[in-house]
Amino acid sequence: xxxxxxxxxxxxxxxxxxxxxxxxxxxxxxxxxxxxxxxxxxxxxxxxxxxxxxxxxxxxxxxxxxxxxxxxxxxxxxxxxxxxxxxxxxxxxxxxxxxxxxxxxxxxxxxxxxxxxxxxxxxxxxxxxxxxxxxxxxxxxxxxxxxxxxxxxxxxxxxxxxxxxxxxxxxxxxxxxxxxxxxxxxxxxxxxxxxxxxxxxxxxxxxxxxxxxxxxxxxxxxxxxxxxxxxxxxxxxxxxxxxxxxxxxxxxxxxxxxxxxxxxxxxxxxxxxxxxxxxxxxxxxxxxxxxxxxxxxxxxxxxxxxxxxxxxxxxxxxx
Amino acid sequence: xxxxxxxxxxxxxxxxxxxxxxxxxxxxxxxxxxxxxxxxxxxxxxxxxxxxxxxxxxxxxxxxxxxxxxxxxxxxxxxxxxxxxxxxxxxxxxxxxxxxxxxxxxxxxxxxxxxxxxxxxxxxxxxxxxxxxxxxxxxxxxxxxxxxxxxxxxxxxxxxxxxxxxxxxxxxxxxxxxxxxxxxxxxxxxxxxxxxxxxxxxxxxxxxxxxxxxxxxxxxxxxxxxxxxxxxxxxxxxxxxxxxxxxxxxxxxxxxxxxxxxxxxxxxxxxxxxxxxxxxxxxxxxxxxxxxxxxxxxxxxxxxxxxxxxxxxxxxxxxxxxxxxxxxxxxxxxxxxxxxxxxxxxxxxxxxxxxxxxxxxxxxxxxxxx
Ligand SMILES: Nc1ncnc2c1ncn2[C@@H]1O[C@H](COP(=O)(O)OP(=O)(O)OP(=O)(O)O)[C@@H](O)[C@H]1O
Ligand SMILES: [Mg+2]
Numbered sequence: 001x002x003x004x005x006x007x008x009x010x011x012x013x014x015x016x017x018x019x020x021x022x023x024x025x026x027x028x029x030x031x032x033x034x035x036x037x038x039x040x041x042x043x044x045x046x047x048x049x050x051x052x053x054x055x056x057x058x059x060x061x062x063x064x065x066x067x068x069x070x071x072x073x074x075x076x077x078x079x080x081x082x083x084x085x086x087x088x089x090x091x092x093x094x095x096x097x098x099x100x101x102x103x104x105x106x107x108x109x110x111x112x113x114x115x116x117x118x119x120x121x122x123x124x125x126x127x128x129x130x131x132x133x134x135x136x137x138x139x140x141x142x143x144x145x146x147x148x149x150x151x152x153x154x155x156x157x158x159x160x161x162x163x164x165x166x167x168x169x170x171x172x173x174x175x176x177x178x179x180x181x182x183x184x185x186x187x188x189x190x191x192x193x194x195x196x197x198x199x200x201x202x203x204x205x206x207x208x209x210x211x212x213x214x215x216x217x218x219x220x221x222x223x224x225x226x227x228x229x230x231x232x233x234x235x236x237x238x239x240x241x242x243x244x245x246x247x248x249x250x251x252x253x254x255x256x257x258x259x260x261x262x263x264x265x266x267x268x269x270x271x272x273x274x275x276x277x278x279x280x281x282x283x284x285x286x287x288x289x290x291x292x293x294x295x296x297x298x299x300x301x302x303x304x305x306x307x308x309x310x311x312x313x314x315x316x317x318x319x
Numbered sequence: 320x321x322x323x324x325x326x327x328x329x330x331x332x333x334x335x336x337x338x339x340x341x342x343x344x345x346x347x348x349x350x351x352x353x354x355x356x357x358x359x360x361x362x363x364x365x366x367x368x369x370x371x372x373x374x375x376x377x378x379x380x381x382x383x384x385x386x387x388x389x390x391x392x393x394x395x396x397x398x399x400x401x402x403x404x405x406x407x408x409x410x411x412x413x414x415x416x417x418x419x420x421x422x423x424x425x426x427x428x429x430x431x432x433x434x435x436x437x438x439x440x441x442x443x444x445x446x447x448x449x450x451x452x453x454x455x456x457x458x459x460x461x462x463x464x465x466x467x468x469x470x471x472x473x474x475x476x477x478x479x480x481x482x483x484x485x486x487x488x489x490x491x492x493x494x495x496x497x498x499x500x501x502x503x504x505x506x507x508x509x510x511x512x513x514x515x516x517x518x519x520x521x522x523x524x525x526x527x528x529x530x531x532x533x534x535x536x537x538x539x540x541x542x543x544x545x546x547x548x549x550x551x552x553x554x555x556x557x558x559x560x561x562x563x564x565x566x567x568x569x570x571x572x573x574x575x576x577x578x579x580x581x582x583x584x585x586x587x588x589x590x591x592x593x594x595x596x597x598x599x600x601x602x603x604x605x606x607x608x609x610x611x612x613x614x615x616x617x618x619x620x621x622x623x624x625x626x627x628x629x630x631x632x633x634x635x636x637x638x639x640x641x642x643x644x645x646x647x648x649x650x651x652x653x654x655x656x657x658x659x660x661x662x663x664x665x666x667x668x669x670x671x672x673x674x675x676x677x678x679x680x681x682x683x684x685x686x687x688x689x
Contacts, residue, residue, distance in 0.1 A: 212405070212407060214403045214404075214405055214407035215407045215409060217374060217394070217401075217403070217407070218401070218403060218407040218408075218409075219409070219420065220393075220394050220395050221372060221374075221394050221395065221399070221400060221401045222395075222400065222420050222421040222424060222468070222472050223395045223396075223421050223424045223425065223472065224395060224420070224424045225395070225424070228423075228424060232409075232412075232420075232423075233409060236411045237411060
């Protein structure tokens with residue numbers, strides 16, 4: 001079975017191209033995906049030792065980094081309470097609160113992007129056919145030629161106290177004093193929502209574009225109002241696209257670093273920033289690795305649960 | 320049986336920019352009638368159907384269904400149901416939900432819908448298959464589901480856009496009879512579109528023949544075949560031989576045309592009565608089966624034509640001889656198969672005969688391209 005697969009593969013592509021393709025795929029999977037994740041996983045189970053002690057007899061596996069995520073550091077006075085019942089388990093309230101805030105914010109940004117992109121993708125896919133549609137797509141893409149960090153700074157300028165939005169609002173007389181969009185985290189959510197907009201639009205657009213127009217007309221001919229056409233025909237058809245768009249936006253938003261660093265208000269902390277601190281200023285790579293693994297794991301579980309809930313199969317995504 | 324709801328098109332024009340897709344359509348379809356639009360690809364058939372169903376507003380003129388002007392009434396509110404050229408079944412719904420989608424829209428309960436679906440599945444001979452998905456059905460079955468889905472909406476007028484074109488010949492013929500039977504059973508008005516003349520002639524009470532956005536003739540099948548209103552209709556519906564020339568003499572009902580094959584006396588088409596004069600360019604049409612090899616003495620109403628033989632061909636029930644007129648125009652003669660063998664030398668002259676009453680004269684005009 002396996003032998004015939006490789007044989008056929010080489011027959012189809014020739015020995016030179018075949019070898020190259022196989023090596024490229026192997027490189028991609030092993031070097032770019034498996035090894036980094038494995039070493040991260042490995043790190044997360046080790047003590048933070050000085051280089052001289054690494055590999056020594058003290059260098060053993062431990063759960064202490066994960067424990068830290070749940071229990072906090074030694075002498076943490078916070079205790080876990082379940083439905084008002086006080087336990088005496090130490091509880092890392094700060095980190096866990098940030099963690100859930102990050103997940104919730106990512107869900108919010110994903111929902112916001114979906115609400116924004118679905119109509120646009122529908123319009124592009126069904127109505128704006130031909131050259132005008134392609135121009136519109138290009139206009140959507142052009143801002144993304146600018147680097148992500150520069151885009152974040154651009155948002156800082158737009159939303160700043162003397163930025164375009166405040167100037168206009170004050171100028172027109174709607175506001176007396178400028179709103180501090182940065183402090184209110186409006187800039188952060190707008191920046192995050194904007195950062196991965198295309199990853200939401202394109203999968204949905206692709207799906208909707210392949211929907212036969214006649215199906216929409218058939219439903220309309222059978223008396224259906226617009227909302228039911230979307231509910232029964234368009235959305236079920238676009239579901240794989242919607243799911244892959246939501247998955248990507250959710251994962252990337254939860255794991256975003258640049259936007260929270262640049263656009264986040266003084267009181268807001270993103271979970272990725274905590275991870276970054278452990279790696280960087282904290283100098284504790286194993287702990288950072290453990291926090292990163294927790295984030296990745298919970299995000300994957302969340303996405304799988306959502307797919308279950310909405311009855312989407314893995315194979316349908318990316319179709 | 321109810322008398323059904325009629326459909327009238329009153330001076331309907333449909334334009335896309337400068338392009339005129341439908342020009343001055345005046346059609347009156349009686350309630351309960353099986354009415355067909357017949358015409359070559361791109362002549363505007365689908366456009367007319369979309370105008371009736373409400374997806375296309377006419378640029379000018381009026382569409383009336385059951386006497387009510389339909390202007391401004393959307394497709395979801397018209398008493399029509401359209402069967403699309405590609406069926407447009409909903410692939411993500413099981414068959415029974417497909418069929419009863421219109422009831423779902425009206426808020427019918429699941430029990431009611433299932434019950435109605437079972438009734439309709441029985442009508443289309445697909446009992447017990449309601450839980451299948453669309454892609455699990457054969458082409459003919461999908462066809463029937465599309466019909467059931469449209470019927471479930473209880474339309475007054477059913478619009479069918481070449482629904483049989485994707486099927487193979489056998490199934491198509493079978494579905495023709497079935498469609499006709501369903502129409503008789505439900506008694507509603509059917510407006511049927513096709514570019515297949517056999518389909519139009521066998522199924523319809525009346526046929527409108529279209530060419531390039533214009534309706535050339537509206538009549539029952541026999542009239543269309545025997546008494547075409549234009550050279551286009553004569554050449555598009557069935558096979559026809561064209562003999563062109565100027566009119567030599569003319570009476571009230573007959574005209575003699577000076578053709579390259581000789582003088583041809585023919586009946587003047589009903590639509591052309593009073594419109595022809597001596598010296599006009601005209602076309603005489605003679606069906607292949609109306610031609611014969613001349614024999615014996617020339618009868619009173621008989622024409623004698625000469626042409627040179629090109630080829631012969633055996634076609635099962637008929638034996639065809641192809642000839643050329645003096646100007647090169649082709650003639651096809653179909654004889655009943657009586658064991659003829661390839662007995663005529665190519666290039667030799669042959670004298671043909673045809674009866675004046677089986678030939679039709681019309682003013683010269685555009686023919687249907689092959
Ligand atoms: N939305 C449109 N915009 C511009 N032109 C159109 C549009 N719809 C149809 N046409 C043109 O109108 C003409 C008639 O089209 P229509 O679809 O009615 O043809 P049809 O008779 O149904 O042909 P077929 O047998 O191939 O289905 C065609 O030349 C087509 O190009
Ligand atoms: Mg058509």
